[in-house]
């Protein structure tokens with residue numbers, strides 16, 4: 001191994017690590033690469049001759065570390081969980097004061113907080129960094145969410161700003177706060193992504209089962225929607241998915257794919273954290289649960305037989321311009337509500353963990369590179385402009401008009417789908433949240449009465465100050 005000349009090192013050359021390393025090399029930095037299966041490190045260099053001079057494969061961790069310039073920057077891109085701890089344990093004895101370890105996988109932010117604490121006082125630094133955009137994003141420009149000490153971010157910033165996606169010339173990377181802030185935001189990004197995808201799938205379900213449209217026609221509709229308020233990467237790829245034909249059968253590809261979706265954990269974490277914080281992220285929750293139900297395909301098929309006799313109303317959707325405009329408005333409105341829930345969860349975490357999350361900046365760095373990228377995020381960024389205090393996006397002047405106008409369509413779509421027996425769990429969760437959220441007099445007064453009766457939990461009164469317990473009749 002020669003002298004220490006690499007600007008950064010990547011450990012783990014799977015889908016994400018290899019592409020991120022190529023991205024780094026392409027931007028003119030020298031990147032050292034190490035992988036459990038050593039041959040992959042050498043292959044990365046030989047398979048990419050145009051970038052070969054910027055790629056330094058290492059056969060051992062010692063050589064890998066020795067090839068890094070000081071302060072050394074070591075980025076781990078391995079599956080989240082105990083493996084990250086194992087890899088850190090192997091590398092940290094080889095590092096020196098001021099060196100930085102970066103976990104760029106999809107870590108549980110609680111692990112990131114623990115790892116940040118563990119390196120405190122060792123002279124080493126730890127950064128938890130969420131990377132979104134999948135394989136192509138990693139290769140050509142992801143959205144990057146950084147958590148750790150701000151001064152440590154400074155040592156990474158020149159590289160990260162170059163490799164990140166650019167939105168109108170602005171790099172989609174930012175330091176978001178200490179320890180777990182970056183991975184928390186990435187978790188919520190994925191939760192919102194689940195909601196976006198589930199709601200699109202529900203609208204597809206209405207088009208298929210309520211309107212009887214063919215995928216080709218649906219592709220045209222989504223392509224059209226992609227020119228307006230819903231314009232986003234996910235709507236764009238939906239049109240591509242729907243238009244695609246299977247080369248073997250010439251049938252629409254989407255109709256040949258089994259209706260069972262998996263998940264890797266981040267969506268579930270988003271829901272768990274929202275629950276822990278007491279925030280209602282019901283649309284995200286519905287989306288995560290819907291994947292769980294989808295995965296139980298045999299059970300669903302059996303249940304369909306059991307309930308064959310259940311009659312539903314004929315679908316009341318119109319396939320004309322007005323009917324399609326209604327579906328579009330319903331999806332747009334529910335999307336605003338889902339994002340409001342995601343942002344409310346981040347706002348609550350920011351307070352709970354004293355992170356001071358820059359919510360507007362988060363919208364800005366999601367505008368390109370990541371899976372939920374869209375112009376709509378620019379509207380969210382604007383809602384936070386000038387440090388505007390936003391209690392919940394549903395109360396932001398930027399969205400009140402849009403939701404007020406769109407809610408009627410959402411209501412009609414959810415009602416028609418329910419009567420026709422077409423499941424819309426995420427869309428209906430969004431509508432229920434909206435109605436619940438804007439209801440001045442709720443119904444938990446009864447819940448409080450019950451809790452006081454069976455558990456002496458006490459309650460507040462509307463007409464008097466103080467805490468009260470009532471002697472309810474014995475039951």
Ligand code: NDP
Nearest residue numbers: 012013014015016017036037077078079080105106134135
């Ligand atoms: P891959 O499965 O493609 O790659 C995993 C890497 O980890 C490989 O280099 C593999 O080495 C190495 N590895 C696996 N097990 C071990 C082990 N026991 N000891 C040492 N090294 C090991 O994963 P991805 O690149 O898809 O994902 C990496 C991280 O990025 C994950 O946290 C993932 O959640 C996250 N992520 C993934 C995205 C995606 O779209 N795929 C998007 C955003 C984040 P070897 O080659 O020897 O098998």
